[in-house]
Amino acid sequence: MASALSALLLSPALSGCILGTEKPELNLDMPAAYREGGRSAPDASLPALDWWRGFQSRELTSLMEASQVYNLDIAVAIAQIVQADAQVGVSGAPLLPSITGNGTAEREHVSTASAGGAGGPTTFSQYSLGLTASYMVDFWGKNRATLYAAEESATAARYNREVVALTTIVTVANTYFQVLAAQDELRVARRNLAAAERILVLIKQQFNGGTASQLDLSQQEALVSTERAAIPPLEITLRQNIAALALLVARAPANFTVHGGTMTQIVIPRVTPGMPSELLNQRPDIRQAEAQLASSNFSVESARAAFFPQIQLTATTGVQSAALASLFGPGAWFYTLAAGLTQPIFDGFLLESQLKQAKGLQLQYLQAYRKAVLSAFADVEKALVALSQSTLQERLQAQAVTDSRKAFEVSETQLRAGTVNLITVLQTQQTLLTNENTLAQVRLTKLLAASSLFQALGGGWNPNGQLSSLEPSSPPSPQP
Known part of the structure; x- marks a missing residue:
């Protein structure tokens, strides 16, 4: 019996001994440099982990940090990590022996008719305690491949959390810039309205x-009504x-305020793209796609191993007696x-x-990784392109x-002096209005191009650090 139990305990070490390593060809088109990136040094000014501080806006920095702690999409992604980790445990369970304890106590009374009318009725008891151990020998690597697939899926869930976090902070930046743009355009509209009203009085x-x-x-x-509308x-x-x-x-929007300001107070941080090959490590979405592809590779190995015979070992031991004593x-x-031994035939x-x-599924994730x-x-x-050309256009x-x-x-001054016609004044006023709105x-x-560049370069997360915390925070209490 001892040798049998030893075989059950040692069988995991013998499992998965021929796990395959077949992987599809990636065939990536890898450029040597960016067309719009110039000839900067490969490591010049890559995005910092807290790249948003480079905009030099205290309110924007506060919003960025709050979103990373309280954002609900990030909280959902963290919950998905918990599920993925639990699935790793579920997938790894078949690699270990299953041991079950059992105990029974029976008392049976046999009637005279059941006993054939001889000797009268009979009553007897039966007591037993035992352990049952079973193990499926994973000689072909089916269960181990399933475990590896689950582990890669858990890794992909962690990278997904980083993708969500990066998307969230960029959305915060873009939305804040939209607020500043609206405030600037409101100032332009009110200034133009005041100018139009001055001309109307004249x-x-x-x-x-x-x-x-x-x-x-x-x-x-x-024109005054148009400006007001x-x-x-x-x-x-x-x-x-x-x-x-x-x-x-x-x-809650009712308990939230933004002071804002003007876009002219925002500083564009300096950043250069580096080498294109660095994106394979810098971007969490690429790392997520890579983990999903690796998971699908192991799923193929598991499905292939299912064609081979399955070996099941079972051992039961215990004590049994008709008397409890x-x-x-x-x-x-x-x-x-x-x-x-079980061998699928048909x-x-x-x-x-x-x-x-x-x-x-493997082909799907391969194409998704390439994309x-x-x-x-x-x-x-x-x-x-957007950043360089919009800088020139600005x-x-x-x-x-x-x-x-x-x-x-000049036209307004000349209008007051009566040396210019009204049509010229209206044209110059409309030109100023159009140009100011275009500048905003x-x-x-x-x-938006600057924040998109930081997102495109994978800024805001550490590729070589710990991926994510599993402790979401509670939302902040409303400010009075």
Whole structure:
């Protein structure tokens, strides 16, 4: 019996001895450098873990840090990690022997009729205590491959948490920039409204003096109404984005405020992309796709091993007696040993279909991994183009605003002096309005491009550190 139990305990060490290592070819198109990245040093100014501090906005930094602690999407991702870790335990259980304890106490009364009418009724008892151990010898590596697949899935769940966290903080930054843009555009709209109202007062004076027509007066009144009507949509954008920020930090919008400011106070941190090959390690979504592909590889191995014979070892030992007092006495001990082998012969093509399904999933994750890598390269290229061109456009547009403002101021002065017609004033005023609104949009595009570049480079997480904490925090209490 001892040798049988030893065989059960040693059998895990003999399992999985021919686990395969077949992996699909990746065939990645790896560029040597970014087209828009210039010739910067490979390690020059890669994103810091706290890259958002480079914008030099205390409120934005506070929102970023709060989102990482309280965001509910991150909390959901952490809960998924707990599930994935538990699945690792479930998948690893078949690799260990299963031991079950049992005990029974029976008392049976046999009637006279059952005893054939001879000797009268009979009553007897039966007591037993025992242990049953069983183990499926994983000689072909089926169960071990399933365990490895679950472990890779748990790793993918951790990378998913990092993907969610990175997406969340970038969304916070983008939403905050939308708030600043709306505030800037509101200031522009109110300033233009005030200028239009000044011109309207002047035209009314000229109309009363007989030097301006009713058409001139009506045109300027229409412009004032247009400027006034442009303010409510901007208020909608501002307030809706503040509500969106409240959700990102798990706060009720009624208990949440954003002070904001202006986009001109935001500094764009310096960052260079480095080498494209570094993205394979820097981006958590690529690491997640890689873990999913590895998990599917092991799932294929598990499905393939299911075609081979399965060896089941079972051992039972214990004590059994008709009298409770002699249950542990001499002669009460018993044991049984059994070994079984099962070989699938015909199962309606079940195993073959399961293998095809596993291979199909492997192909799916292979293509997803390739797409993740190429998408990462494209994300960096697009962000670099947007950042460089919007920076150039901002400089040119700022000059256009300066020139159009000067032209409007001159035309307003000349209108007061009566040396210019109203049409010229209206044209310069409309040009200034258009250029100022365009400048605000260009500045927003520049800020969004900067945050997109940090996201494309995988900024905000440590590829070589511990992946994630499993302790989500409670939402902050409302501020009075």
